[in-house]
Amino acid sequence: MKREIVLPGSLLITGNNLKAGLYTFKEDSSIYAGLLGLFERDSIKDKGVVNIIPLKGKYYPKEGDNVIGIIVKTHLFSWLVDINSFVYAILPFANAVKAKGKKKVKKFELNLANYLSIGDVIYAKIVSFDRNSPPILSLKEKKGLGKVTSGFLLNISPAKIPRFIGKKLSMINMIREKLGIKIIVGRNGRIIAFTDDENKIEILKKIIEKIELESHTSGLTDRIKMFLESVKNV
Amino acid sequence: MSEFKRKDGRAYNEIRPLKAEVGILKNADGSAYFEIGNTKVLAAVFGPREYHPKHEASLQEGIVRARYHMTPFSVKERKAPTLSRREIEISKLIKEVFNTCIKRDLFPRTAIDVYIEVLNADGSTRVASINAVTLALVDAGIFLYDLVSAVSVGKVNGQLVVDLTGEEDQISEADMPIAMMPSKKRFVLLQLDGELTYEEFNSLLKMGMEAINKIYEFQRNCLKSKLEEYLKFYGQI
Amino acid sequence: MSEERFSLIVPKIKQQYIYNLLKKGKRLDNRKFDEMRPIKIKTGIIPNAEGSAEVHLGDTIVLTGVKISVTNPYPDQPDKGTLIVNSEFPPVASPDFEPGPPDENAIELARIIDRGLRKPEAIDFSSLCIIPGKKVYGVWVDIYVLNHNGNLVDAAGISTLAALLNTKYRKAEVNQQGEVVLKEELINLKVINYPIYLTFGKILDYILFDMNLEEEAMSQCKLTTIISGGGKICGLQKSGIGYFTPEELDYIIKKSLSMYQSVKDLILKNVNI
Numbered sequence: 172m173k174r175e176i177v178l179p180g181s182l183l184i185t186g187n188n189l190k191a192g193l194y195t196f197k198e199d200s201s202i203y204a205g206l207l208g209l210f211e212r213d214s215i216k217d218k219g220v221v222n223i224i225p226l227k228g229k230y231y232p233k234e235g236d237n238v239i240g241i242i243v244k245t246h247l248f249s250w251l252v253d254i255n256s257f258v259y260a261i262l263p264f265a266n267a268v269k270a271k272g273k274k275k276v277k278k279f280e281l282n283l284a285n286y287l288s289i290g291d292v293i294y295a296k297i298v299s300f301d302r303n304s305p306p307i308l309s310l311k312e313k314k315g316l317g318k319v320t321s322g323f324l325l326n327i328s329p330a331k332i333p334r335f336i337g338k339k340l341s342m343i344n345m346i347r348e349k350l351g352i353k354i355i356v357g358r359n360g361r362i363i364a365f366t367d368d369e370n371k372i373e374i375l376k377k378i379i380e381k382i383e384l385e386s387h388t389s390g391l392t393d394r395i396k397m398f399l400e401s402v403k404n405v
Numbered sequence: 406m407s408e409f410k411r412k413d414g415r416a417y418n419e420i421r422p423l424k425a426e427v428g429i430l431k432n433a434d435g436s437a438y439f440e441i442g443n444t445k446v447l448a449a450v451f452g453p454r455e456y457h458p459k460h461e462a463s464l465q466e467g468i469v470r471a472r473y474h475m476t477p478f479s480v481k482e483r484k485a486p487t488l489s490r491r492e493i494e495i496s497k498l499i500k501e502v503f504n505t506c507i508k509r510d511l512f513p514r515t516a517i518d519v520y521i522e523v524l525n526a527d528g529s530t531r532v533a534s535i536n537a538v539t540l541a542l543v544d545a546g547i548f549l550y551d552l553v554s555a556v557s558v559g560k561v562n563g564q565l566v567v568d569l570t571g572e573e574d575q576i577s578e579a580d581m582p583i584a585m586m587p588s589k590k591r592f593v594l595l596q597l598d599g600e601l602t603y604e605e606f607n608s609l610l611k612m613g614m615e616a617i618n619k620i621y622e623f624q625r626n627c628l629k630s631k632l633e634e635y636l637k638f639y640g641q642i
Numbered sequence: 643m644s645e646e647r648f649s650l651i652v653p654k655i656k657q658q659y660i661y662n663l664l665k666k667g668k669r670l671d672n673r674k675f676d677e678m679r680p681i682k683i684k685t686g687i688i689p690n691a692e693g694s695a696e697v698h699l700g701d702t703i704v705l706t707g708v709k710i711s712v713t714n715p716y717p718d719q720p721d722k723g724t725l726i727v728n729s730e731f732p733p734v735a736s737p738d739f740e741p742g743p744p745d746e747n748a749i750e751l752a753r754i755i756d757r758g759l760r761k762p763e764a765i766d767f768s769s770l771c772i773i774p775g776k777k778v779y780g781v782w783v784d785i786y787v788l789n790h791n792g793n794l795v796d797a798a799g800i801s802t803l804a805a806l807l808n809t810k811y812r813k814a815e816v817n818q819q820g821e822v823v824l825k826e827e828l829i830n831l832k833v834i835n836y837p838i839y840l841t842f843g844k845i846l847d848y849i850l851f852d853m854n855l856e857e858e859a860m861s862q863c864k865l866t867t868i869i870s871g872g873g874k875i876c877g878l879q880k881s882g883i884g885y886f887t888p889e890e891l892d893y894i895i896k897k898s899l900s901m902y903q904s905v906k907d908l909i910l911k912n913v914n915i
Contacts, residue, residue: 179552180549180550193511203550205550206547207543226546227435228545228547258455
C-alpha cells in the first residue's frame with residue numbers, strides 16, 4: 172500500500188463529506204494533517220473519516236484499556252499512578268483491595284503503603300476517563316490484573332502497541348511462543364517480560380527496536396518471525 | 406539594488422546558511438537544534454503534562470508556556486544567567502505564537518512547556534528560536550495546524566535586507582521579526598523596532614514572506630528526511 | 643520542585659532486576675563496574691565564547707563556555723587572574739528541572755568543578771595579570787547541562803577541561819595613559835594542570851564508576867575524587883544519604899589514582915588542539 176509522509180499543515184484531501192480524525196483537522200472543505208505521520212490515500216472509505224498514522228506522541232487514555240502503571244504517590248485513600256500519559260491516573264483503594272468476607276478495613280487503621288508503595292508496578296484497567304476527570308484505574312475488573320512483583324519492564328511508543336500485538340494477537344503470540352516466556356502488554360506503551368534470561372530480554376529489546384522503526388511497513392510479522400528463527404539458530 | 410552587497414557578502418534578500426537537527430535531547434518529549442549563520446539555538450518540549458500550579462490550569466484546553474533564555478557565553482560580553490526584561494518579553498511572544506498554532510483542546514488541564522536556550526547569538530535569535538521550537542513540537546508529536554516559520558527583516562544603512570546579523574541589528578534603522586503559518590499565510594508574530602514608510606514596510610513584508618517560504622521548505626525537508634532515513638534503511642514505505 | 647512532579651522513580655521490578663545483575667557482576671548497559679560510558683567531545687562550537695566544549699558521556703550532555711574579560715584582581719592575589727565557575731541546570735535537560743536560579747545541586751556541581759581548578763592552579767593564573775593590583779583577565783566558566791542522564795560532575799569536568807584547552811583570548815597592552823587596550827592577536831589560555839573528576843557510587847555493597855541516571859536514583863551515595871597531575875588527590879566530595887566504609891574509600895581512591903592517566907589520555911585524544 173502506498174503511504175505518503177505528511178507534516179502538520181499538509182493538505183490531505185478535499186471533499187464535502189469528509190470528517191477529520193484524531194490527528195487531522197478540517198478547514199473549509201479540506202482535511203489537513205496535524206502531526207508528522209503517514210497517510211494512506213487508498214484507505215479512505217465511504218464513511219469519510221480521514222486520519223493519519225502518527226509516528227510519535229503520548230498515550231491517550233481510553234476506557235477499557237489495560238495499562239501498566241507505576242505508583243508515584245500515595246494519597247489518603249488512593250494512589251497516583253504514572254501511566255505514560257499527559258495525566259496521572261488514580262487508583263482508588265476500593266478498586267485495588269478485595270474486601271475479605273465481611274470484615275471492613277477501618278479507615279483510621281488504613282496505611283496504603285502496606286498495599287502498594289512508590290515504585291510498585293501494577294497491571295490495571297482504565298474503568299473511566301473523560302475530559303473532566305483523570306483516568307480511574309481498577310485491579311479488580313478481571314483476572315490477571317494486580318501488582319506485578321517480578322519481570323523486566325520495556326518501553327515502546329504507544330502508537331506502536333497495535334503492531335506489537337498484531338492482528339488477532341498474531342505478533343505477540345508468536346513472540347511468546349518462540350521465546351517461551353510470558354509477556355504482558357499495556358496499551359500505554361509498556362511491556363513486561365517474565366524471565367531472568369538476559370539473552371531473551373536482549374532479543375525482545377531488538378524486536379521492539381525493529382517494530383519502532385518498521386511499524387509502518389508491511390510484512391512485519393513475517394520479518395520478526397524470520398529474525399526470531401535466525402537468533403534461535405545461533 | 407541587486408548589486409548591493411552586505412558585509413558578509415550576502416545579497417539583500419539572502420538568508421544565511423541553515424542547519425537543523427531533530428530529536429537530539431533524549432530526556433525531552435521533543436527537541437531540535439536550529440542554526441542560521443552563527444545564531445545557534447536549542448529547543449526542548451515537555452508535554453502535554455500535568456499543569457502546576459493546578460489552579461492556573463484551563464479546564465478547556467492545554468496551555469503552552471515558553472522560556473527563552475540566552476546562555477551567558479552566547480554573546481560577546483558575558484551575560485548574567487538570570488532572565489532579563491528582554492528575555493521575558495520574547496518568552497511571552499513565543500508562548501503566544503504557539504498557543505495559536507497548536508490544537509490544544511484534546512488535552513485539558515495540561516501544560517506544554519517549551520524551553521529555548523540560545524547557545525550563540527548573532528542576530529535574529531527570536532526567529533531562530535521559533536523555527537527550532539516548531540521542529541521540536543513536531544518531534545514531540547504535538548498537534549500543529551501548520552509549521553511555523555520565522556525570519557527577521559530590517560533596514561540597514563538605508564537598505565532593506567532579510568535575516569539581520571547581530572552587527573547589522575546594532576546599526577539598523579529598523580528591525581522587524583516576522584513569524585507565519587506559511588501554507589495559509591497567517592502572521593503569528595510581528596514586531597517592529599524603528600521607522601519605516603508604508604512602502605518600505607510593504608517591501609519588507611514581501612521579502613520576509615519569500616524568505617519564510619525558503620525556511621518553511623527547509624523545515625519540511627529536515628523533518629521528512631529524518632523519517633525517510635528510517636524507511637530507506639529498514640524497508641519500503 | 644513543584645508539588646506533584648517527581649524525580650526519577652525506578653520501578654521496583656526494574657530495581658530487583660538490576661540488583662540481580664549486580665550480584666552476577668553485570669550492569670544493565672553491559673558495562674564493567676569500573677567502566678566509563680563512551681565519550682564524545684566537540685570543541686570551539688560557540689563562536690562568541692573564548693572557549694567552548696560540548697561533551698557527551700553516554701546520553702549525558704554538558705556544554706561549557708569560557709568567557710574572558712578584563713577585570714579587577716582579588717585583593718589577596720593582586721597579580722593573578724580571577725576565576726568564577728557557574729553552573730545551570732536549564733529545564734531543557736530533564737523533565738525534573740524547573741526554570742529558575744541554580745538550585746543546591748547546580749551550586750554543588752559548580753563548586754566541585756571550581757575545586758579542581760583554583761587551588762591546584764589548573765590555569766596559570768599569573769599569566770593572566772595585566773597591571774598588577776589593578777587589571778587582570780577574569781575567567782568565567784559557565785557549565786550548561788543539556789541532557790541529564792547521570793554523572794554530571796565527571797561530564798562537567800571533562801567539558802570544562804576541554805573548553806579551557808580550547809580557550810583563546812585577546813592580547814592586552816597598556817598604553818601610555820595607563821589604559822588597557824585589547825589587540826586582535828589571540829593567546830592560548832595556559833592550562834598547566836589537568837584535573838580529572840571521577841565519581842563512584844554505591845548500590846547495595848557494590849561500587850560503580852560513572853553511574854547513569856537510573857543507577858544514581860538507586861544508589862545510596864556518591865564520592866567524587868579530583869585527581870591532578872602528579873597523581874595528587876586535589877579534591878573530594880561525598881554526596882547523598884549514605885556512608886562509605888574505610889575499605890570502600892581505599893578502593894575508590896586507589897582506583898581513581900590508577901585511572902587518572904588513562905582518562906586524561908582519553909580526553910586529550912578527543913580534544914583537537
